[in-house]
Amino acid sequence: MKKNYFLAIAVAALMLAATVAQAADVSFSGQFRPRWQINNDSSDNTNGTSNLTTRVRLNANANVNANTSVFMQFQSIGTWGNTDAAGNNTADGSRLSANASDALSDVGLHQAYVTLKSFMGQPLDAKIGRQEVVLDGHRLFGHTGWTDGAQTNDAIRLNHSAGNHTINAIYIAAIENEAEGTATSANSNIWIFRAATQGVLGGDLSGYFVVADDDALGGTAFDDNNTWYTIGARQKGKLGGLDYRVEYYHQFGDGSVEAGATAFNGAYTNLSDSADVDRNAHMFGIRVGKTFKNAKLSPTFTLWYDSLSGTDDSDASGNDFGTFNTLQDTGHKFYGLMDNFLNARNNGSAYYGLQDFALKTKFKIDGTNTLKADFHHFETQTTLDDGDSDDLRTNHAAMGTANTGTMNGDLGQEIDVTLVHKYDANTKLVAGYSHYFTTTAFARLNGGGSTAGPGANDDQDWVYVMVDTKF
Numbered sequence: 001m002k003k004n005y006f007l008a009i010a011v012a013a014l015m016l017a018a019t020v021a022q023a024a025d026v027s028f029s030g031q032f033r034p035r036w037q038i039n040n041d042s043s044d045n046t047n048g049t050s051n052l053t054t055r056v057r058l059n060a061n062a063n064v065n066a067n068t069s070v071f072m073q074f075q076s077i078g079t080w081g082n083t084d085a086a087g088n089n090t091a092d093g094s095r096l097s098a099n100a101s102d103a104l105s106d107v108g109l110h111q112a113y114v115t116l117k118s119f120m121g122q123p124l125d126a127k128i129g130r131q132e133v134v135l136d137g138h139r140l141f142g143h144t145g146w147t148d149g150a151q152t153n154d155a156i157r158l159n160h161s162a163g164n165h166t167i168n169a170i171y172i173a174a175i176e177n178e179a180e181g182t183a184t185s186a187n188s189n190i191w192i193f194r195a196a197t198q199g200v201l202g203g204d205l206s207g208y209f210v211v212a213d214d215d216a217l218g219g220t221a222f223d224d225n226n227t228w229y230t231i232g233a234r235q236k237g238k239l240g241g242l243d244y245r246v247e248y249y250h251q252f253g254d255g256s257v258e259a260g261a262t263a264f265n266g267a268y269t270n271l272s273d274s275a276d277v278d279r280n281a282h283m284f285g286i287r288v289g290k291t292f293k294n295a296k297l298s299p300t301f302t303l304w305y306d307s308l309s310g311t312d313d314s315d316a317s318g319n320d321f322g323t324f325n326t327l328q329d330t331g332h333k334f335y336g337l338m339d340n341f342l343n344a345r346n347n348g349s350a351y352y353g354l355q356d357f358a359l360k361t362k363f364k365i366d367g368t369n370t371l372k373a374d375f376h377h378f379e380t381q382t383t384l385d386d387g388d389s390d391d392l393r394t395n396h397a398a399m400g401t402a403n404t405g406t407m408n409g410d411l412g413q414e415i416d417v418t419l420v421h422k423y424d425a426n427t428k429l430v431a432g433y434s435h436y437f438t439t440t441a442f443a444r445l446n447g448g449g450s451t452a453g454p455g456a457n458d459d460q461d462w463v464y465v466m467v468d469t470k471f
Helices: 002-022 263-268 313-317 387-395 440-445
Strands: 025-040 049-063 068-079 108-116 125-131 153-162 165-177 186-200 203-214 227-239 242-256 276-291 300-308 354-364 369-379 410-422 427-437 460-470
Touching (some): 203 242, 410 440
Antiparallel strands (some): 025 049, 025 460, 049 068, 068 108, 108 125, 125 153, 153 165, 165 186, 186 203, 203 227, 227 242, 242 276, 300 354, 369 410, 410 427
């Protein structure tokens, strides 16, 4: 591992030296972020797990000239105590990570891109290379910065701005794996077209057209030839003294049934491998809030509602797929801090969609301390206790046939409490506690329930303490 570590450091040093040599205006910045957390998960019948992870970043930005700049970001992530001992490393000697999304090496290149102004002599800015794609509050595309590894893409981004209007065209090479004829063969590309304008109903309006060409095996009911589209809009602003946000997105397209589909996907196995399945899904979200600046603690109260469509028996029997794909969103910002519903396709609501009714609050205790407290109530978007869901439930291995007619769509409630202390201009200390009130439906959809033994239906608890220093 040490060989790989020092090799990565040497490469990074050489790249930085070359950049410095060619540019007169070079700036450096970085981040140091250790975080300890303990989680008591109702689905695994354990007393809880804890770890202490660290993210370290070093950034270099070089303004080569008036039209060209280069940005590089190196990242090191790992778990305390995860050393070279047997069992802690992969076969090639690289270090194991704390999160599945983390890189397997001690030092990795998180971002590296060039920005070109007035690209090709046109009123366009181009950003080319590995980059974080963040749009409109992370709803469809975000960096998932809460995770240690975070999320980047190899992408080309074109930006055109004129007055209050902006147009973005983005190409993302999400997955490139040409292992044809194997289970790992996968290719996934995304094209994003976004137009935005300011000054509409006291705020900003943005519209989207997204094309996703996903040939990845596994994960959905579809095999290759799976091309689908997302179209929608987002309006955010202030109106009548209230802060508001409204957004709606619709997904459509088709794909062929995945051979050997199991669990939920088993509902589609009555179709031939060449049969088309039509995608028909949607997401709706609304926020309304107000900050009382002249009141003690300057409290903010915001009502949230999100609805992500799901799939039921009528969809499956009609060769339809109704579960909304959240693309590359930062779900941690939306569906509770315990991350039980990061992806409606797989975990939490297990393809049945999601409704999230939430109240979020924030209080400024003083100049350095802020308290946040949120409450979420989760339900499936489709109904679990009527006849329309029986076949899907039979094909969902975690639920089984014995559960038919015994559950409703109540997935539980979550309380999140966060205290943020501003230590100084560069450092903040963050502590949080979350509690999840588990229901039978949630436990069984996640493989728990009475069949998993005592404790499977217990509530969840999560505690974390984090230091975040930027320099």
